[in-house]
Amino acid sequence: xxxxxxxxxxxxxxxxxxxxxxxxxxxxxxxxxxxxxxxxxxxxxxxxxxxxxxxxxxxxxxxxxxxxxxxxxxxxxxxxxxxxxxxxxxxxxxxxxxxxxxxxxxxxxxxxxxxxxxxxxxxxxxxxxxxxxxxxxxxxxxxxxxxxxxxxxxxxxxxxxxxxxxxxxxxxxxxxxxxxxxxxxxxxxxxxxxxxxxxxxxxxxxxxxxxxxxxxxxxxxxxxxxxxxxxxxxxxxxxxxxxxxxxxxxxxxxxxxxxxxxxxxxxxxxxxxxx
Numbered sequence: 001x002x003x004x005x006x007x008x009x010x011x012x013x014x015x016x017x018x019x020x021x022x023x024x025x026x027x028x029x030x031x032x033x034x035x036x037x038x039x040x041x042x043x044x045x046x047x048x049x050x051x052x053x054x055x056x057x058x059x060x061x062x063x064x065x066x067x068x069x070x071x072x073x074x075x076x077x078x079x080x081x082x083x084x085x086x087x088x089x090x091x092x093x094x095x096x097x098x099x100x101x102x103x104x105x106x107x108x109x110x111x112x113x114x115x116x117x118x119x120x121x122x123x124x125x126x127x128x129x130x131x132x133x134x135x136x137x138x139x140x141x142x143x144x145x146x147x148x149x150x151x152x153x154x155x156x157x158x159x160x161x162x163x164x165x166x167x168x169x170x171x172x173x174x175x176x177x178x179x180x181x182x183x184x185x186x187x188x189x190x191x192x193x194x195x196x197x198x199x200x201x202x203x204x205x206x207x208x209x210x211x212x213x214x215x216x217x218x219x220x221x222x223x224x225x226x227x228x229x230x231x232x233x234x235x236x237x238x239x240x241x242x243x244x245x246x247x248x249x250x251x252x253x254x255x256x257x258x259x260x261x262x263x264x265x266x267x268x269x270x271x272x273x274x275x
Contacts, residue, residue, distance in 0.1 A: 025050040025192055025222035026071060031085035033066060033075070040066045042246045044085070048239075053214060053223045055237035055254065057230060059274060063246040064226045068194050071224070072108040073101055089192060106133050109185030113197040115177035117169035117184075122161055125169045125180055126151050130187035151183040156213055175206030179213060193217065195225045199232065211236045230270065234258050242266045 024047045031044040041063050048054050056064040066075070073094065075081045086093050094104050118125050126148045148165065152158040157179045161172070169180055178198060185193065195214075199207040214223060214236050227233050233240055233254065240254040242265075250257060250266045261267045268274060 023050065024048060025090060026224070027088045027091070029086045029088075031067075031070070031087060032083070033063075033070060034082045035078070036080045040246050041070070044246075044248055046241065046248060046251060048222065048224060050090075050222050051219050052239055053218050053225065053237045054239045054241060055233035056224065056226045056241045056243060057228075057233050057269075058243035058249075059269065060228070062243045064243055065196055066246075067243070068196055068224060068226050069110075071192070071194055072110055073104050074110065076101070102133075106188050107190055108192045108194060109182075109188065109190040111178070111181055111185070111193065111195040111198050114201045115174055115181050117172070117177045117180050119168065119170055121166045122169050122172070122180065123148050123165040126183050126187065129184055133188050147187045151186045152180075154186055154217070155179040155183040156209075156216065157183060173206070175202055175209050178202065178206070178210055182213065182217075190221065192222045192224070195223065197226055197228065199227075199229070207232070230258075242269065244269070 026046065026048040028044050028046045031041055032039065033041040044063075044067060056068065058064050069075050070083065071087060071089070071094070075083070083095070087095060089104075089108060092099065094108075118128060120128070127144055130147060149158060149162075152161060157176060160176065161167075169177065172180060178201075182193070198214075199210050202210060211232065214225070217223060218238075225233075225237060227236075237254050239251065240257045241251045242249045242257065242261075242263075244265055250261060250263045252262070257266065258270060261270065
């Protein structure tokens with residue numbers, strides 16, 4: 001009896017075949033989104049470059065987090081959300097019927113405002129996503145140990161917790177918990193990391209540590225950060241997108257946007273005239 005064919009992942013297959021040509025990790029065309037009768041996004045057209053850190057800024061309610069959550073389809077959990085237009089990740093439409101939600105979540109990791117470690121040991125937190133996406137994997141403890149160490153080293157946490165891997169993750173500081181939440185994504189091998197206000201619950205020291213980590217991960221992943229902190233956007237991103245009332249106003253290199261914005265709305269926001 002022949003073995004069943006291994007299911008393919010359109011996102012991975014397409015990415016591997018076009019890696020040499022890739023310039024943009026995320027590309028949207030005429031993206032519109034409604035919460036019931038309320039339209040939150042209007043004709044969003046963006047091309048976000050592979051391997052860069054891109055920040056999203058704008059006043060509260062401008063659509064930043066809504067846009068971010070559309071990229072890994074979290075908004076689908078709300079039954080009253082309607083979307084039209086397209087979002088392509090590495091040139092594959094993530095809303096295509098051929099693309100399964102589990103594969104989207106594997107390729108596109110999400111970090112939330114407040115750290116959300118699982119009430120499990122540190123080691124089990126790191127392996128959680130890996131075990132879900134690799135059911136039936138016969139790898140042993142030694143391979144799991146390698147995965148845990150590599151992920152924790154990537155987030156600059158290994159030296160602090162290597163002797164505490166059986167301790168509950170909730171015993172860590174908020175800064176360490178946020179780093180652990182990022183580490184939990186890495187064994188799944190995502191291509192894109194989405195971060196929704198990743199430092200909003202942290203003190204200045206913790207914020208500095210997470211920003212250092214973001215720069216460590218730059219180039220290995222495409223990173224998209226939503227932040228209300230314009231100083232953070234300027235420190236911790238290479239390109240910046242300014243949104244207002246559900247629309248993209250401007251998308252430029254971060255320093256160019258802050259020093260010489262093209263649009264008056266951008267200048268007004270940066271100078272604190274509203275927001």
